[in-house]
Amino acid sequence: DSRTITIETSVPFTAHQCDAPSRSVDTNPKELLTFFRDMATMRRMEIAADSLYKAKLIRGFCHLYDGQEAVAVGMEAAITKKDSIITAYRDHCTFLGRGGTLLEIFSELMGRQGGCSKGKGGSMHFYKKESGFYGGHGIVGAQVPLGCGLAFGQKYSKDGTVSFALYGDGAANQGQLFEALNISALWDLPVILVCENNHYGMGTAEWRAAKSPAYYKRGDYVPGLKVDGMDVLAVKQACKFAKEHALKNGPIILEMDTYRYHGHSMSDPGSTYRTRDEISGVRQERDPVERVRKLVLSHDLATEKELKDQEKEIRKQVDEAIAQAKESPMPEPSELFSNVYAKGLGVEAFGPDRKEVRAVLP
Amino acid sequence: MTVRDALNSALDEEMSADPKVFLMGEEVGEYQGAYKISKGLLEKYGPERVLDTPITEAGFTGIGVGAAYYGLRPIVEFMTFNFSMQAIDHIINSAAKSNYMSAGQISVPIVFRGPNGAAAGVGAQHSQCYAAWYATCPGLKVLCPYSSEDARGLLKAAIRDPDPVVFLENELLYGESFPVSAESLDSSFCLPIGKAKIEREGKDVTITAFSKMVGYALKAAEILAKEGISAEVINLRSIRPLDRSTINASVRKTNRLITVEEGFPQHGVGAEICTSVIEESFGYLDAPVERIAGADVPMPYAANLERMAVPQVEDIVRAAKRACYRSVPLAAAA
Numbered sequence: 201d202s203r204t205i206t207i208e209t210s211v212p213f214t215a216h217q218c219d220a221p222s223r224s225v226d227t228n229p230k231e232l233l234t235f236f237r238d239m240a241t242m243r244r245m246e247i248a249a250d251s252l253y254k255a256k257l258i259r260g261f262c263h264l265y266d267g268q269e270a271v272a273v274g275m276e277a278a279i280t281k282k283d284s285i286i287t288a289y290r291d292h293c294t295f296l297g298r299g300g301t302l303l304e305i306f307s308e309l310m311g312r313q314g315g316c317s318k319g320k321g322g323s324m325h326f327y328k329k330e331s332g333f334y335g336g337h338g339i340v341g342a343q344v345p346l347g348c349g350l351a352f353g354q355k356y357s358k359d360g361t362v363s364f365a366l367y368g369d370g371a372a373n374q375g376q377l378f379e380a381l382n383i384s385a386l387w388d389l390p391v392i393l394v395c396e397n398n399h400y401g402m403g404t405a406e407w408r409a410a411k412s413p414a415y416y417k418r419g420d421y422v423p424g425l426k427v428d429g430m431d432v433l434a435v436k437q438a439c440k441f442a443k444e445h446a447l448k449n450g451p452i453i454l455e456m457d458t459y460r461y462h463g464h465s466m467s468d469p470g471s472t473y474r475t476r477d478e479i480s481g482v483r484q485e486r487d488p489v490e491r492v493r494k495l496v497l498s499h500d501l502a503t504e505k506e507l508k509d510q511e512k513e514i515r516k517q518v519d520e521a522i523a524q525a526k527e528s529p530m531p532e533p534s535e536l537f538s539n540v541y542a543k544g545l546g547v548e549a550f551g552p553d554r555k556e557v558r559a560v561l562p
Numbered sequence: 563m564t565v566r567d568a569l570n571s572a573l574d575e576e577m578s579a580d581p582k583v584f585l586m587g588e589e590v591g592e593y594q595g596a597y598k599i600s601k602g603l604l605e606k607y608g609p610e611r612v613l614d615t616p617i618t619e620a621g622f623t624g625i626g627v628g629a630a631y632y633g634l635r636p637i638v639e640f641m642t643f644n645f646s647m648q649a650i651d652h653i654i655n656s657a658a659k660s661n662y663m664s665a666g667q668i669s670v671p672i673v674f675r676g677p678n679g680a681a682a683g684v685g686a687q688h689s690q691c692y693a694a695w696y697a698t699c700p701g702l703k704v705l706c707p708y709s710s711e712d713a714r715g716l717l718k719a720a721i722r723d724p725d726p727v728v729f730l731e732n733e734l735l736y737g738e739s740f741p742v743s744a745e746s747l748d749s750s751f752c753l754p755i756g757k758a759k760i761e762r763e764g765k766d767v768t769i770t771a772f773s774k775m776v777g778y779a780l781k782a783a784e785i786l787a788k789e790g791i792s793a794e795v796i797n798l799r800s801i802r803p804l805d806r807s808t809i810n811a812s813v814r815k816t817n818r819l820i821t822v823e824e825g826f827p828q829h830g831v832g833a834e835i836c837t838s839v840i841e842e843s844f845g846y847l848d849a850p851v852e853r854i855a856g857a858d859v860p861m862p863y864a865a866n867l868e869r870m871a872v873p874q875v876e877d878i879v880r881a882a883k884r885a886c887y888r889s890v891p892l893a894a895a896a
Contacts, residue, residue: 284632318665327664334631334668339655345621346656349628356584356610356634379621386616539662540700542669542724545756547803549700554841 201229205499209434210491216416218423218452221441225433229501231277235432236492239269240511242293243489244518245302246462249292249309252522253466258309261338262323263290267461270488271396272297274435275364279443281331282359286347287366289324290460291336294366298333300326302521307528314528318535332361341371344393345380348451351391362390362446364439370401372415381451385422388450392442393419395455396429402464403473416455423449429456430486459486537561563747566736568710569599572717573637575749577607580635583721586613586626587639587676596641597677597736623649623674627656627726630672635721640676643692643730650695657726658701673720678706678730679773679824680872686860691825693772694834696728697802703727703755704801708776710740712799715753723755730801732774756803760812764794767818767882770809770835772798775822775873782878791886801831809835810842817848818885822878827855852881 206224213220246266252258265272268290275285276297287294292305300316308315309323316326317336324338334350337343347365354361371377372395384391395415399406406413416424423445427438438454445452459482463470470479496502502510537549537559544561551557577583584607589596591604591614604612615622619640626636640646646653653674660668680689697704703725707713713731720727745751761776762783771779776797783793794812798805813819819839821832832853839851857871 286628317663317667320665321663325663327667329664329667334628335660335664337656339651342624342651342656345624345652346628346631348621349625349630350632351628352625353629353632353634356629357632376620376624379616379618380624382616382618383621383625387613539664539666541703542661542666542671545754545803547756548806 204228205232207433207495209437210428210431213434213438214416214426216424217421218425218445220425221437225437227433229499232492232496232499232501235273235277236489236496236507237510237514238273238297239432239489239492241514241518242266242269242272242296244511244514245296245305246292248518248522250462250466252306252309258323259311260322261289262309262466263464264462265290265293265460267459267482267488268396268398268429269293270432270435271394271429271456271458274432275394275439277432277436278439279362279364282361283443284332284334284347284350284354284361284363285366286334286343286350286363287336288340288343288368288371289336289338291324291326295326295328295333295336298328299331300328300333302518303524306522306525310525311530312525312528313531314525319531320535320539341367341374341376343367344371344377348380348384348389348391351384351389352387355387355389360447362392362443364392364394366394366396368401369395369397369399369406369413369415370404370409372418373410381419381422384451390446391451392439392446393451393453395453396458397455398458398460400460400464400473403468405473416453419451419453422451422453424453424455426455426457429458430488430491432488432492534559563710563742564737564739565707565710565713565731566597566599568713568742569717569731570601572714572721573600573603574606576718576721577603577611579749582633583635583637584611584613585637585639586615586622588615588617588641590614590639595639597733599736600639619645619648620652623652624656626672627652627670630657630670630726631660631668635671637673637675637721640674642688642733643676643678644688644690646674646676646692653696653702653726653728654699658699661725662701669724670726671724673727673729675717675720675729676731677733677736679732680856680861681733683863683865683868685863689861691823691856693730693801693823694825694830697804697831701726702802704730705755706730706772706798706801708735708773708797708799711742711746712753712797714746715751716755716799719752719755722752730773735774753799756800756805758799758805758808759797760794760808761797762793762795764792764816766792766816767820767885768794768796768809768812768816769820769822769878769882770796770798771822772801772831773824775824778873778875779822779878781875782882785875785879786882789883789888791882791888793882804834804838806838806842810839813839813843814846817846819847820852820854820878820881820885822854822873824856824872827853827858830855849885849887852885854878854881
């Protein structure tokens with residue numbers, strides 16, 4: 201069913217140094233149902249990761265994306281896999297959006313061979329280069345210049361594609377962002393800086409970290425757009441607009457007003473610096489999955505029961521992926537020394553006791 | 563051929579051979595390079611491949627690394643490696659570790675190059691050797707050319723290599739001329755990464771050095787020869803990978819080792835070489851290993867103090883004699 205349905209965005213876009221795109225977004229039944237399925241899958245996947253972490257099957261850091269799903273899904277709806285995406289450490293759902301599988305995700309989270317980085321990257325380091333996903337970066341803010349570099353590569357190669365560099369409201373205050381934006385504007389690089397403003401950089405509220413939390417305006421001479429990041433159709437419209445803009449005129453900033461339900465990472469209950477009322481208020485009024493559910497129901501594209509059944513099916517898929525991932529073996533010990541270099545030159549590398557463990561680098 | 567011309571010709575030939583190679587950095591284009599290493603390249607390859615950047619190392623280094631992720635072969639020039647400190651996160655975390663973290667999906671074929679180490683009279687913030695800093699990090703390759711042949715062969719190898727290479731030049735060598743072989747002038751010429759070069763054979767004591775210190779070690783070897791000490795001088799060329807086998811083979815022959823570097827002594831390149839020899843060739847040593855390094859102080863400005871802070875030829879000669887138990891001059895002993 202591909203008949204066009206036109207839907208108004210929740211709120212108008214707020215524009216800086218450009219004319220805002222229309223609030224009327226064209227979609228169709230198939231797209232709306234896909235949005236529901238994809239976002240519900242992401243939601244379920246992150247809740248499952250929470251449980252796996254608490255069961256001590258996931259180690260180290262784990263940053264969950266639930267609440268922010270509309271950004272990953274809306275962005276994908278506006279672009280192709282030839283466009284590039286790079287993000288920070290909250291990367292599970294972005295990877296899924298790029299065509300990664302649940303099995304690769306859970307395997308990587310549990311440090312197994314079947315993971316997208318063969319268990320060598322972990323939660324923060326997912327990649328899928330063949331469909332334009334360049335990570336997965338653990339150092340706050342560094343992915344922004346890197347994303348501008350991807351756009352440099354696209355322009356240099358005359359590929360006619362763009363790069364999306366995602367960062368949070370915490371990274372939005374970093375110097376390297378402004379350095380890279382300046383160069384991108386000077387060189388007309390086809391890059392879209394996407395500030396996923398979830399209003400807290402770790403536990404620091406945006407107003408405590410930014411003199412101006414109007415992140416879409418922070419590029420000064422670079423155009424910007426403030427978008428309801430909980431509205432997948434608004435995200436799609438903004439990303440489509442931004443891609444066209446970037447190909448013609450160079451960089452643009454999209455500020456996605458979004459929210460993370462979880463704390464910053466698994467060690468953060470997320471309740472010391474914000475109220476439970478605030479979290480439940482967002483869940484009730486702005487939840488991105490519920491918004492699409494309502495649209496699907498109000499346009500009679502599926503029944504409430506059909507959507508519930510789909511969620512059950514998703515739950516089953518997630519559980520199956522976890523079961524399969526648990527079967528995936530841990531990496532071979534020899535993997536310790538693989539991929540240090542693309543070309544290891546046959547050099548010897550050592551383990552902690554070099555008399556005991558050494559290997560020739562491939 | 564001067565080292566400057568050697569580097570310039572290597573850049574030119576590799577840019578000509580591979581359209582994915584481009585050069586970016588401060589003043590590399592219209593200014594022709596702060597040290598004229600990129601002279602003529604803007605005119606020849608145009609502003610799309612020779613890019614002047616603002617003075618924002620974190621930004622342009624990140625962009626260079628991102629372009630390498632995408633599959634280009636960037637050469638990022640630092641006006642001096644002291645400024646690379648502003649971008650070290652991108653060199654270590656963004657460049658060196660990506661191939662490993664992605665299990666080989668994201669290789670990073672990039673060269674970071676520029677002058678390193680002490681220049682003359684520029685004070686503490688512009689005089690530091692970063693060889694040990696970068697060489698400590700797996701995922702990076704670290705090269706230090708001495709002669710014009712080194713400069714050509716190693717830079718061409720670095721540009722062709724699929725991994726991130728930190729290429730440490732020396733400002734004071736740029737204008738120096740070295741004889742070059744006909745073979746090294748061929749556009750296909752390339753030196754292997756990870757292999758040291760024995761610059762001078764000897765049998766009594768091994769002296770390891772890199773970059774400008776190779777010249778000092780060779781001068782010291784001449785002086786030592788007059789006093790009947792035959793010194794073997796190893797030009798390391800590559801700090802990571804480190805050619806442990808060449809170093810150890812030499813020490814097993816001479817039974818004595820002097821390491822020379824301009825950098826700070828603590829946790830330096832000499833410390834690593836010393837450890838390697840103790841691990842692999844302990845039984846062959848006839849004397850304690852001697853380290854000659856920069857003084858353990860920030861670089862002073864005043865000429866007399868600066869001279870005291872960097873290794874001199876006489877320091878190497880003295881240490882070699884000590885290792886050969888010849889610290890008391892023969893004449894005086896007689």
